[in-house]
Amino acid sequence: MAVQTLDDLLNAGVEGRAVLVRSDLNVPLDGDRITDPGRILASAPTLKALAEAGAKVIVTAHLGRPKGEPDPQYSLAPVAVKLAEVLGRNVQLAGDVVGQDALARAEGLTDGDVLLLENIRFDPRETSKDEAERTKLAKALVELVGDDGAFVSDGFGVVHRAQASVYEVAKLLPHYAGKLVDAEIEVLGKLTEEPERPYAVVLGGSKVSDKLAVIEALAPKVDTLVIGGGMYYTFLAAQGVSVGNSLCEESMIDTCKALLEQYADVIHIPQDVVIADSFSADAESKIVSVLEIPDGWMGLDIGPQSVRRFAAILTSAKTVFWNGPMGVFEFEKFAAGTKGVAEAIIEATGKGAYSVVGGGDSAAAVRQLGLPEDGFSHISTGGGASLEYLEGKELPGIAVLEG
Numbered sequence: 001m002a003v004q005t006l007d008d009l010l011n012a013g014v015e016g017r018a019v020l021v022r023s024d025l026n027v028p029l030d031g032d033r034i035t036d037p038g039r040i041l042a043s044a045p046t047l048k049a050l051a052e053a054g055a056k057v058i059v060t061a062h063l064g065r066p067k068g069e070p071d072p073q074y075s076l077a078p079v080a081v082k083l084a085e086v087l088g089r090n091v092q093l094a095g096d097v098v099g100q101d102a103l104a105r106a107e108g109l110t111d112g113d114v115l116l117l118e119n120i121r122f123d124p125r126e127t128s129k130d131e132a133e134r135t136k137l138a139k140a141l142v143e144l145v146g147d148d149g150a151f152v153s154d155g156f157g158v159v160h161r162a163q164a165s166v167y168e169v170a171k172l173l174p175h176y177a178g179k180l181v182d183a184e185i186e187v188l189g190k191l192t193e194e195p196e197r198p199y200a201v202v203l204g205g206s207k208v209s210d211k212l213a214v215i216e217a218l219a220p221k222v223d224t225l226v227i228g229g230g231m232y233y234t235f236l237a238a239q240g241v242s243v244g245n246s247l248c249e250e251s252m253i254d255t256c257k258a259l260l261e262q263y264a265d266v267i268h269i270p271q272d273v274v275i276a277d278s279f280s281a282d283a284e285s286k287i288v289s290v291l292e293i294p295d296g297w298m299g300l301d302i303g304p305q306s307v308r309r310f311a312a313i314l315t316s317a318k319t320v321f322w323n324g325p326m327g328v329f330e331f332e333k334f335a336a337g338t339k340g341v342a343e344a345i346i347e348a349t350g351k352g353a354y355s356v357v358g359g360g361d362s363a364a365a366v367r368q369l370g371l372p373e374d375g376f377s378h379i380s381t382g383g384g385a386s387l388e389y390l391e392g393k394e395l396p397g398i399a400v401l402e403g
C-alpha cells in the first residue's frame with residue numbers, strides 16, 4: 001500500500017483535530033545553547049502547515065540518550081524556545097511526556113496551537129525491548145490526540161528506530177509521512193536507483209564499528225569509497241602500521257583487513273595525516289606520512305596530500321554521498337581536511353554532480369566551517385537513518401507507514 005502523505009491528511013481536513021507529529025529535534029547543544037538548529041528548521045514546514053490548517057499540533061521528540069527517566073540536561077526546553085521562534089507562534093512545553101501536565105495541556109489546545117511534549121526518552125517504555133511496554137506508551141500518546149486524531153511521522157533521523165513514538169504509535173492511528181520524511185526518501189532514492197557515475201562515497205567520523213556494515217554494503221555498489229576521520233586508524237592498524245594514540249577499535253581490525261583486501265580498487269585511504277601530542281585545540285601538531293605516527297601522538301586530521309588526492313577523485317564524480325568529518329573539525333587546527341573534502345564536493349556539485357551530506361556532525365561541520373549549504377544538492381537530517389537506507393535495510397518507521 002502506498003504511503004499516505006501530509007497532503008492527504010490536509011485534504012481530509014484537520015481543522016479542530018489533534019495531530020501527533022514525531023519530529024527529530026535532536027540538535028547539538030552547548031549547555032542550553034543550540035549550536036546547530038538544522039533539525040528544528042527542517043521540521044518546521046510540516047508543523048507550520050498543520051498549525052496553519054487549524055490542527056491542534058502535539059509534537060513528540062527526543063534529545064540525546066537519557067536513561068529512561070527525567071534528566072534536566074536533556075530537557076527539550078531550549079528546543080521549545082527555538083521552535084517557537086522558527087514557527088513564529090507560541091509553543092507550549094509540557095512538563096512531562098504523557099503525564100498529567102501533558103494531558104491537561106492537550107485538552108486545553110485550541111485550533112492552530114502547538115504543544116511540545118517533554119523528551120520522549122524520559123519514559124523508559126520508548127526504547128524498551130518489550131513490545132508490550134512500547135505499545136503501552138504508544139496508547140498513552142494516542143490518548144493525548146483522542147479518537148479522531150492522526151499521526152504524522154516526520155522525524156527522518158529516527159525512522160531506523162523501532163521505538164514507541166516512531167513505530168508502535170503508527171499502528172494505532174491513521175498515519176501519514178510528513179514533508180521531511182517524504183523529501184528525504186525521495187533524495188536518498190536518487191542515490192540507490194541508478195546513480196550517475198562515477199559514484200563516490202566519503203566516510204569519516206569516529207566510530208568504525210557503526211560504519212563497517214555500510215562499507216560492506218556500499219563497496220560493491222560504488223566506484224570509489226574514500227575513508228578518513230577517526231575510523232581510518234583501524235584500517236591503518238589493519239595494514240600492520242603503528243597508529244600511536246589514535247582512535248583504534250582492536251576488535252574491528254580483522255574485518256578492516258578483509259575489506260581492504262577485497263575492495264583494494266575501490267577503497268581510498270589517506271597517505272598523510274595531521275598528528276597531535278594531545279586531544280586538544282592547542283595541541284602541538286605536525287604533518288607526517290601515515291607510516292610515521294610516533295608513539296604517544298594521535299592522528300586528528302587527514303594531511304594536505306590526502307586532501308589533494310581525495311579532491312581529485314571527488315571533483316570528477318557525478319554522484320557523491322558524504323557522511324562523517326575527516327578530522328576533529330571542532331578544533332581549528334584539525335579542520336582543514338574536512339573543509340578541503342567539503343569544498344571538493346561543492347566544486348563537483350557546481351559542475352553538475354548530485355551530492356548529499358548525511359549525518360549530524362557532517363552537516364554541523366558544513367555550517368560551522370562557513371561553507372555554503374546550497375553548495376550541496378541536499379543536506380540530510382539523518383545520520384544513522386540515511387546510512388541504513390543506503391545499506392538497503394528496511395527502516396521500521398517507514399515500513400510501518402506502508403501498512
Ligand SMILES: Nc1ncnc2c1ncn2[C@@H]1O[C@H](COP(=O)(O)OP(=O)(O)OP(=O)(O)O)[C@@H](O)[C@H]1O
Pocket residue numbers: 204205206207229230231247299300301323324325326327328329330358359360361362363382383384
Ligand atoms: N581523527 C579523529 N580522532 C578523533 N575523533 C575524530 C577524528 N576525526 C573525526 N573525529 C570526530 O568524529 C566525530 C563525528 O563522528 P560520528 O561518527 O558521530 O559522525 P557523523 O556520522 O557525522 O554523525 P552522526 O551519524 O552521529 O550524525 C566528530 O565530533 C569529530 O571530531
Ligand SMILES: O=C(O)[C@H](O)COP(=O)(O)O
Pocket residue numbers: 024026064065157158161360382383384385
Ligand atoms: O541523532 C540521530 O541520528 C537521531 O536523532 C537518532 O538518535 P539516536 O541515534 O540516539 O537514536
